[in-house]
Amino acid sequence: MVERVCATGMAARLRSQWDRDNGLGQNHNAVKFLGQDYEALRAQCLQSGRLFEDQLFSCTGSSLGFNELGPRSSKTHGVRWMRPTEICKRPQFIVDGATRTDICQGALGDCWLLAAIASLTLNDTLLHRVVPHGQSFERGYAGIFHFQFWQFGEWVEVVIDDRLPVKDGKLLFVHSAEGGEFWSALLEKAYAKLNGCYEALSGGSTSEGFEDFTGGVTEMYELRKAPSDLYSIISRAIERGSLLGCSIDITNTRDMEAVTFKKLVKGHAYSVTGVDEVVYRGNMTKLVRIRNPWGEVEWTGPWSDNSREWDNVDRSVRGRLQNRSEDGEFWMSFSDFLREFSRLEICNLTADALQHSQMKKWSTSLFQGEWRRGSTAGGCRNYPATFWINPQFKIALQHPDTAGQSDCSFLVALMQKDRRKKRREGKDMETIGFAIYEYTGRSGVHLKRDFFLTHGSSARSELFINLREVSSRFRLPAGEYIVVPSTFEPQKEADFVLRVFSEKPANSEELDDNVTAELPTETQLDESQIDAGFKSLFRQLAGPDMEISVTELQTILNRIIKSKEKIRRGSEVHLNVNFQTDGSGKLGLTEFHVLWEKIKRYLTVFRQFDLDKSGTMSSYEMRMALDSAGFKLTNHLFQLIILRYTEQDLSVDFDNFVTCLVRLETMFSESKHCTFSLHMEGILLL
Numbered sequence: 001m002v003e004r005v006c007a008t009g010m011a012a013r014l015r016s017q018w019d020r021d022n023g024l025g026q027n028h029n030a031v032k033f034l035g036q037d038y039e040a041l042r043a044q045c046l047q048s049g050r051l052f053e054d055q056l057f058s059c060t061g062s063s064l065g066f067n068e069l070g071p072r073s074s075k076t077h078g079v080r081w082m083r084p085t086e087i088c089k090r091p092q093f094i095v096d097g098a099t100r101t102d103i104c105q106g107a108l109g110d111c112w113l114l115a116a117i118a119s120l121t122l123n124d125t126l127l128h129r130v131v132p133h134g135q136s137f138e139r140g141y142a143g144i145f146h147f148q149f150w151q152f153g154e155w156v157e158v159v160i161d162d163r164l165p166v167k168d169g170k171l172l173f174v175h176s177a178e179g180g181e182f183w184s185a186l187l188e189k190a191y192a193k194l195n196g197c198y199e200a201l202s203g204g205s206t207s208e209g210f211e212d213f214t215g216g217v218t219e220m221y222e223l224r225k226a227p228s229d230l231y232s233i234i235s236r237a238i239e240r241g242s243l244l245g246c247s248i249d250i251t252n253t254r255d256m257e258a259v260t261f262k263k264l265v266k267g268h269a270y271s272v273t274g275v276d277e278v279v280y281r282g283n284m285t286k287l288v289r290i291r292n293p294w295g296e297v298e299w300t301g302p303w304s305d306n307s308r309e310w311d312n313v314d315r316s317v318r319g320r321l322q323n324r325s326e327d328g329e330f331w332m333s334f335s336d337f338l339r340e341f342s343r344l345e346i347c348n349l350t351a352d353a354l355q356h357s358q359m360k361k362w363s364t365s366l367f368q369g370e371w372r373r374g375s376t377a378g379g380c381r382n383y384p385a386t387f388w389i390n391p392q393f394k395i396a397l398q399h400p401d402t403a404g405q406s407d408c409s410f411l412v413a414l415m416q417k418d419r420r421k422k423r424r425e426g427k428d429m430e431t432i433g434f435a436i437y438e439y440t441g442r443s444g445v446h447l448k449r450d451f452f453l454t455h456g457s458s459a460r461s462e463l464f465i466n467l468r469e470v471s472s473r474f475r476l477p478a479g480e481y482i483v484v485p486s487t488f489e490p491q492k493e494a495d496f497v498l499r500v501f502s503e504k505p506a507n508s509e510e511l512d513d514n515v516t517a518e519l520p521t522e523t524q525l526d527e528s529q530i531d532a533g534f535k536s537l538f539r540q541l542a543g544p545d546m547e548i549s550v551t552e553l554q555t556i557l558n559r560i561i562k563s564k565e566k567i568r569r570g571s572e573v574h575l576n577v578n579f580q581t582d583g584s585g586k587l588g589l590t591e592f593h594v595l596w597e598k599i600k601r602y603l604t605v606f607r608q609f610d611l612d613k614s615g616t617m618s619s620y621e622m623r624m625a626l627d628s629a630g631f632k633l634t635n636h637l638f639q640l641i642i643l644r645y646t647e648q649d650l651s652v653d654f655d656n657f658v659t660c661l662v663r664l665e666t667m668f669s670e671s672k673h674c675t676f677s678l679h680m681e682g683i684l685l686l
Contacts, residue, residue, distance in 0.1 A: 027148065030155040032156075033157060036159040045143065052142055054163075062197065063197055068199060069199040078168070079166065080167075082163065082164060082166045091181075091182055093136045097121075098120070098183060098184075103118050103176070106171060108174075110174075110188070113209045117187065119271065137182075150213070150214065152368075158190040160186065164182075196420065200421065200423050206345065211415075211469070216242070217501055218469070218471065219345070219473055222343060223344060230338075231275065234288070235275045236503075238273075238275060240348065244345070246290065247267065247270065250267040262300050262340075270291060270292055270341075272288060275334075287321075287333060290330060291329040303332050305322070305323060306324060363501070365500045367499075368497060370494070374620075377493060387484070388451070391484075393508060394480060394510075395410070395483060395500055396479075396480050397476065397481065397502065398507070407478075410476075410503065411471060414434050414471070414498055416468060417494070432488070433486065434484060435460040436457060436459040436482065437451075438480070440479070444513060446511060446513045448624070448627070459474045464488045482511060483498065515632060519665065522597070538589050538592060542589075546588070547586035598661075602661055605629050608628065609625035615654070617657065619642050619650045622641070622642075625657070641660060
């Protein structure tokens with residue numbers, strides 16, 4: 001039965017990988033969320049003449065929320081679900097293109113999401129990756145719509161019906177300024193469905209929306225402590241078609257959208273749309289082009305549309321750059337940009353989001369990973385006893401950014417998965433970060449504790465913080481490096497995605513042990529070769545039938561172990577192992593001798609790694625003990641061992657240790673004639 005379950009699981013993993021290798025999860029072939037197929041469902045509705053009703057995101061209180069938008073909340077009292085065709089006479093999906101005024105906030109604290117949606121309206125190509133063409137309330141209308149979002153490494157298509165929450169005759173959440181345009185309200189509903197409910201969208205950062213709408217990776221810069229090469233970073237980001245946003249911090253709520261003396265708006269999201277350098281009075285001056293999404297209210301300082309600085313610039317350059325219209329877009333010097341603005345966000349797009357062949361593209365790698373109690377959740381470097389058990393990933397930086405230099409630029413982004421969905425359970429973001437170590441060594445080796453005790457990190461994330469994603473840009477000499485992502489404290493469980501973006505191609509891989517066993521050669525002695533003292537002991541233990549049953553064996557082992565040295569007070573061994581016998585289920589002299597030599601070897605290893613002499617090992621001591629006993633296992637297999645052989649507090653007693661080692665030896669001896677991973681999982685879970 002277990003092997004059949006394992007076979008199913010293994011087949012599912014292989015099928016999933018095969019599907020992704022063939023393009024599933026890319027924007028043109030998105031994964032169907034909850035298995036719902038938009039085209040098939042729409043065809044069924046048109047054939048039956050009935051409007052679509054989504055049973056997987058029902059028009060009930062659970063779709064609204066669980067706390068502030070829960071069933072007892074005043075905010076949801078009197079809410080009705082209505083279709084746009086019931087709200088107004090001539091509803092429209094999109095009128096004259098998607099614009100900023102299509103996105104007005106309702107009774108939900110998701111302004112971060114709306115700011116990201118507004119940025120999308122500046123780029124039609126990106127917008128229509130999220131909002132597919134061909135949707136309307138006119139010909140072919142069936143009450144069904146679909147949207148696509150990037151989720152942790154793959155694109156997902158979400159199907160919804162168009163019943164929207166309405167209170168007092170108005171949409172409860174996002175709505176358009178005119179009231180008759182519904183693409184933004186339907187987009188918000190699809191995103192709420194993806195995350196479990198509307199309330200799950202409350203609170204967040206614009207970068208999260210940027211990434212779920214593009215598949216890109218966002219990095220943030222505090223401009224008061226900007227890196228010396230920030231202008232170069234901005235320039236290269238624009239060359240790649242990245243989305244760039246900037247804003248001015250507010251000190252109190254009265255500052256929100258307050259206009260400064262030089263016509264900059266506080267607490268407002270601007271876009272950075274270009275950079276250039278001009279010769280001004282004999283010196284090169286760096287300029288930044290910025291756009292106010294309002295389409296008006298522009299900077300009036302130096303290098304603004306009508307400033308005198310342009311009079312001292314070559315006419316051809318002025319003709320190329322200067323724009324005197326009140327369109328919300330303006331130039332300012334890079335030094336003024338650093339002084340006036342507080343923060344810059346750069347959403348770096350992946351290669352599949354770039355349409356122009358001339359765009360320079362990041363080299364990207366993506367890894368799925370997990371932190372699990374007892375096996376891969378080691379916490380940060382403050383916990384040296386367990387830090388090493390975290391997943392590890394190797395990056396080989398082989399090509400410097402420019403010829404003649406040694407440094408390579410790259411960006412590491414660590415994202416925790418599905419945390420919004422878990423808010424119903426009272427769970428929120430874990431505190432996450434990562435460290436980077438220089439390493440030159442072979443693959444197929446998960447670095448152990450001693451490496452991290454003797455090597456300092458070369459770089460690390462700026463913060464450990466409870467955000468969905470932590471990202472940092474680095475410049476390090478060409479070489480090989482290990483990235484170790486972790487939660488701040490050990491034993492915190494979460495799934496994560498680690499992405500590495502490099503200026504030049506870089507090889508990367510998960511650093512995990514190859515599954516091997518280096519076991520001592522065992523020879524079964526003839527009775528004539530066995531020591532007389534051992535024979536005499538065996539006769540006393542076995543009794544008249546000269547065979548030892550499993551029950552007798554447990555009594556013997558407990559007596560002998562206690563007589564030598566108690567493993568722990570009150571300890572007893574309860575062996576749950578099918579030992580190799582002659583078929584009788586009992587052990588003869590030679591079989592008992594082989595087993596006894598094994599038990600002595602196991603006891604030596606156990607005592608060596610029971611570091612606090614408590615009579616039990618912790619899960620990470622268990623991994624070191626298995627390594628010492630000759631077993632190299634992947635993180636996944638070690639997780640199975642922890643699930644099967646540890647107590648509730650993740651401790652391992654001698655009984656389970658012996659049982660595990662015997663099973664592992666059985667696994668390696670029998671795996672020669674079957675699918676290794678399948679057989680291994682089956683035996684470990686028995």
